[in-house]
Amino acid sequence: MTGNANTPRNEVINANCIDAMRTFDxxxxxxxxxxxxxxxxxxxxxxxxxxxxxxxxxxxxxxxxMHRVLKDGGFCVSFYGWNKVDLFMDAWKSAGFRVVGHLVFRKRYASSARFLRYEHEQAYLLAKGNVSLPEHPIPDVLDFPYTGNKLHPTQKPVEALRPLIEAFTEPGDVLLDPFCGSGSTPAAAQQLGRDWIGIELDGNHARTASKRLASRQHHRAAA
Structure with missing residues (x-):
């Protein structure tokens, strides 16, 4: 990777992600x-x-x-709201991403119940440019343990994110989460020896993420 002097590493940035990413290479x-x-x-x-x-x-x-700061041949996994998929698909395609896969995260509980009991989350796998196939493709249905949402109202479990990071990155790669919330994605990246960047608009959540990641880093250093 070249020309990344203006892109931070292993830092939670409390900012609007559009403004923050504009400063990245x-x-x-x-x-x-x-x-x-x-x-x-x-x-x-x-x-x-x-x-x-x-x-x-x-x-x-x-x-x-996101498309601009991602390297050519890189992947993006984005969760989305199923009833707003038209808005998300428009944004992904207009940015230049290709849709190459769909992921379903299976819950053992219902997050809500209306017309159905909603027991899954979903994400699309997006590609930039000419991508290489992963060496060990993972299933497109993954388990989604309950976090209790103690740190964030839509907190994602680290255990569900790790397989994605393992499949689409190598140790030492830089992973970005522009909507990092309480820091689950950076935490999963940190566990796997990847560098990471988290951006979060809400100051309280940004502080939670920073403390969470600093604590994990301290435990790793002490081990």
């Missing part, structure tokens, strides 16, 4: 794994909400920047 990250707002006005049982979940104005510019 082109092609300076190896893999993107992110859980953006689903544009569904989400509110959990405690009344917690997600920043920018009430509009989709950020979708196109955010994925344009």
């Amino acid at each position: 082109r092609g300076s990250v190896d893999f993107i794994l992110t859980d953006p707002p689903y544009v569904t006005r989400f509110r959990d049982r405690q009344g917690r909400t997600v920043a920018n979940d009430d509009n989709g104005r950020w979708l196109r510019p955010a994925f344009n920047q």
Whole structure:
């Protein structure tokens, strides 16, 4: 990887991700794994909400920047809101991503129940340019342990993210999560010996992520 002097490593940035990514060098990250707002006005049982979940104005510019900072031949895994898939698909394709796979994360619980009991999450696998096939393809259905959402209203389990990072990166690669919340993606990257960048708009969540990752780094150093 070349020309990445302006791209930080192993840092949680409290900022609007579009503004932050604009300062990064082109092609300076190896893999993107992110859980953006689903544009569904989400509110959990405690009344917690997600920043920018009430509009989709950020979708196109955010994925344009993700495509720019991702290296040619790199992959992006993006969670999305199933009932807003048209908005997400438009943003991905207009940015230049190719859709090359779909992932389903199987829950042992229902996150809500309306017309159905909603017992899964989903993400698309996106590619930039000419990509190489992974050496060991993983299943497109993965288990999704319950986190309790203690750190964030839509907290993702590290255990569900690790297989994706192992499949699409090598040790020492740089992984980006522009919507890092409480830091689950950087935590999974850190466990696997990858460098990482987390960006989070909400100051409280950014502080939570920074503390979480500093604690993990301290434990690794002490081991």
